[in-house]
Each structure stands twice: as structure tokens, then as C-alpha cells.
Amino acid sequence: MYLMIPIGFICSLLWTNGRFRTAQTVGRALVWCSWDTVTLGERPKGLYLNGMEISSSSRETYDEVKQEKLWRESAEVVRLKEGEVALKGWK
Incomplete structure (x- = not known):
């Protein structure tokens, strides 16, 4: 259990869009997907986002x-x- 915290932190530094994400990374992605109209369009529909990457479901x-x-x-x-x-x- 105690190993997960440092492992998660190291993984979040190595892979910013990986399984382990810091609150700062998640917050940045939330603000981006809420306000970005250049990449996502004015009223995006049918998009699957994995962090700050447009992905497919x-x-x-x-x-x-x-x-x-x-x-x-x-x-x-x-x-x-x-x-x-x-x-x-x-x-």
C-alpha cells in the first residue's frame, strides 16, 4: 500500500497521460476540455477524451x-x- 504513492507519483511524471495522474494533471485536463474550442469545436459531441487526448472508445x-x-x-x-x-x- 505504501509503495503505491511513490510509484504513482513517478509514473505520473514519466507518463503524463498514463493511469496514474496527479490532481494538477486532472484539473488541467478538465479546464482544457471545458474551455477549448479550437481543438474540440464550439459544442463537441461524440468525443472520447483520455486526459487531454482525443481518443476512440x-x-x-x-x-x-x-x-x-x-x-x-x-x-x-x-x-x-x-x-x-x-x-x-x-x-
């Missing part, structure tokens, strides 16, 4: 059948009702 996330199932089952779990959603045809 896994193939599984593009499966429309799985997307529909996720939405339907999530609505069931939270007991979503018809009047609580602005989307049309969500059921």
Missing part, C-alpha cells in the same frame, strides 16, 4: 443494440416515468 460502446438495452434497463432501475423525460420515444 471501445468498439462495444458503438453497438446500438447495447446502447438501447443500457438506456432501457437504466430507466427501469431508477423507475423513470413518462413525464420525467424530455426525450421522445425513450421507452
Whole structure:
């Protein structure tokens, strides 16, 4: 357990966009993705960001059948009702 802190710190210095990220690195990425309009566009949609890199999501996330199932089952779990959603045809 005690080894993870120095290992994480060293890894964050060697690989700035790696698995171990400092609060400063994460904060910088958050500000960048919130305010950057040059790289990401005025109103970005459908982007997957890994830190400050535009990346691609896994193939599984593009499966429309799985997307529909996720939405339907999530609505069931939270007991979503018809009047609580602005989307049309969500059921």
C-alpha cells in the first residue's frame, strides 16, 4: 500500500497521460476540455477524451443494440416515468 504513492507519483511524471495522474494533471485536463474550442469545436459531441487526448472508445460502446438495452434497463432501475423525460420515444 505504501509503495503505491511513490510509484504513482513517478509514473505520473514519466507518463503524463498514463493511469496514474496527479490532481494538477486532472484539473488541467478538465479546464482544457471545458474551455477549448479550437481543438474540440464550439459544442463537441461524440468525443472520447483520455486526459487531454482525443481518443476512440471501445468498439462495444458503438453497438446500438447495447446502447438501447443500457438506456432501457437504466430507466427501469431508477423507475423513470413518462413525464420525467424530455426525450421522445425513450421507452
